[in-house]
Amino acid sequence: MTLKELWHRLGSPRWFYRISGPLAWVLGILALVLLVSGSVWGLAFAPPDYQQGNSFRIIYIHVPTAIVAQSAYMLMGVAGAILLVWRMKMADMVLAATVPFGMTMTALALFTGAVWGKPTWGAWWVWDARTTSMLVLLFLYFGLYALRQAIPRQETAGRACAVLAVVGVINIPIIKYSVDWWLTLHQGATFRLTEAPAMPPEMWIPLAVNVLGLYCFFGANLVGRLRAEIVRREARTAWVRALAAGELQTAREVSEDEVLRMGPGPGAGR
Amino acid sequence: MSGAGLFVAQFRREWIASLRSLQEAFNPLVFLFLAVTLFALGVGVQPEVLGGIAPGVIWVLVLLANLLALDGMFRRDFDDGTLEQLVLLGRPLFLPVLAKMAAQWCLTGLAMTVLAPLAALLLYLPAGVVDTAMLTLLAGSPALTLFGAVGAALTVALRRGGVLLALLVLPLYVPTLIFGAGAIDLAMAGSDVSAQIYLLTAISMLAVTVAPFAAQAALRIGLEQA
Amino acid sequence: MSFASFGEFLNMGGHALYVWLSYGAAAGVMLYNWAAARRQQRRALQDVLDRMRREAGGRADGRAGRGDEER
Structure with missing residues (x-):
């Protein structure tokens, strides 16, 4: 199959539905295996951090959620651009299916960050550069969600969300950069504990496993929600x-x- | 009609329309000073406290005043069918939209820049940094109008778009706020702020290249709903 | 294994609340996402089935009506 053929087939909900059943299962099982092994490894076998003790084990869940939450927004930007340029039906479904997942992942990243911050920094909330960027990302997700809810016609809502997602993705690097700068202005480098000084392999390998596992979970969840969207929209x-x-x-x-x-x-x- | 002609004609139309309803154009500016007053009343008037938070207060209030002005940006043209006419012409909406944005900016960003010394006076902002404050507003406020216009275009067909508009637009204002208020803070500490001014200008430039296209697409989508 | 006993593992060096709260929340959010996707699939299919049943029901009634007349 050439790339062009694949592209055209991806535009067909029916084709995607046919191939995606097994795909969801494979990704789901992979996610389960990776996440369970990565978490058990991180929780029980990785050595404790010399500064933070055992509370650092939260990063095995916090960092993957934060990474996947940002990737999900990037994916929406790409899907939005595809929808606006080629009017591909599947792109709109990807947009619709990603918003709830990304929103819950961003909220989870913020929550685990707060729970980590309490023993590490002594406060539930610290205006750290990454937490602040994640908070802004959560608001961006809320905006997309609210816009889709506000527009009654499905096709129109999809394209409006696509415009917003594209503009949002263009802004995300600027937001991150500005928040980084803002932190150096107001707090100096004291709170830069997040940058772990060169993790040993027995610490970062479980992290990599969990990141991979959460990507698989994202994939499985996206496929699952897409299949539901396909049935709903192609019901006739x-x-x-x-x-x-x-x-x-x-x-x-x-x-x-x-x-x-x-x-x-x-x-x-x- | 040539491209420049189209732009000028649309800009002039916008200008005349806003001169006819001056009150409406002034409302955001009145809001700005009302909110400044509220801040002084709420925070207290010790010069070092009020002057210390003045950069952030001025910038946040400028964001909010901009936001209030946005709601009406495309509404009238949408309601009376002018927008639909523009689309039916079959020409790209790019220039008319850009002209609308320019007119909107003159009434909000530029007007607020001109009035900034007055707000700085009320908030005890040290006199030495007033020029920096004006410069940050001049460089940063185009981005506010431009990105804001995308939000206004997306919500134009919705009856109750006000709060939604804020939710869509304010996160995009974060970098401008940070660099704008941060530059004034730095200037108060005696540092050089040219880097921040350049960054604000760069954000506005990026907004000029992105926002008119996005707003144009959003307006077409909005017209479908009507 | 970086813990001597299971009790120590659960205790997480005194940070049990924070560690298990994070992992619990993560498990909760993932389960929610999994269940939401599943529920949406079920409901979408169920909606199609319901519509087909309604249409078929209408047609079947029509047939039954004709049958009664013949009898």
């Missing part, structure tokens, strides 16, 4: 109706006869 097409009829039969809720009677709907062909 023949192939989704055939799919639903198949579901019914395997669930033994109806007989073959009843399914046949319902038929595949207008413009059929199963």
Whole structure:
């Protein structure tokens, strides 16, 4: 399959639905294995930090969530650009499916950061450069979520969110840079504990495993939500109706006869 | 009509329209000074306290006053169908949108820059840094209007867009606020602030290249909803 | 293993509250996301099924009506 063909196929919800079932399972199982092993490794086997003791083990969950939350926003920016330029239906679905996941991940990163800050810095909230950037990111997510809720027509809402996501992605590097500068202006370098001085491998390998695991979880979750979006938006097409009829039969809720009677709907062909 | 002609015509139209409803154009400026007064009343008037927070207060209030002005930016043209006419012309909306932004900036960012010494006086900002304050406002406020216009365009078709507009736009104002207020702070400490002024200008330049296209796309999307 | 006993592992050198609170919250958020995706898939399919049932129901009633007339 050439790249161009793949591109065209990615635009087809039906094709994506067909191949994505196993994909979700593979990614989900990978995520489970990686996250469990990375967390157990980080929690029980990695040596304690010489300064922070055992509370540093929170980074095995905090850092991956923060990374994935930012990647999710970047993905939305790319999806938004694709939607605006090529009007690809799937891009809008990716936008819609990523917002809730990214929002919860950003909130989780902020929460774990606060819980980490308490034993490390002695305060639940410290205006550290990364926490502050994450807070602004959370507001960006809220904006996207609110905009989609506010616009009743689905297609219009999708394209409006795409514009906002693209403008947001362009602004994120500037926001990060400005917040970094703001911190040096107001607090000096005292709170720069986040920059761990050269982690030994037995500390960072579990971190890398968890980062990879959370990316897999993101992938699995995105595919799962996309499949739901596809069924919801393509509910009137023949192939989704055939799919639903198949579901019914395997669930033994109806007989073959009843399914046949319902038929595949207008413009059929199963 | 040539490109420049289109721009000038649209700008003049905007200008005449706002001269007809001067009160509306003044409202954000009145809000700015009202809020400055509230700050003095709330924080107290010890010169070192009020003067110390003045850079941040001025910049935050400028952001909020800008935000208030944004809500009406495309609303009237949207309601009376002018916007639809513009789209139906089939020409790119880029220049008319840019002209609207320029007119909006003259009424908010530029006006606030001119009035900044007055706000600085009320907030006991040291006289030596007033020129820096004006310079940061001049360099940074175009970005506020430009990014804000994208939010205004996205919410133009929504009946109750006010709070949503704030939610969409304020996070994008973060860098401008940080560099603007930070530069005045630095100037109060006696440092050189040319780097911050350049950064503010760079953000505004980036906004000029991005925002008109984004606002144009958002307006077309908004018209679909109507 | 960097802990001598299971009790010590649970205690996390006195930081048990912070460490387990973080991991608990993380598990909660991930479970929520997993359940939300699953629920959405179920509901989306269920909605299609319901619509098909409604349409089929209408058609079946029509048929039954004709049958009654014949009898």
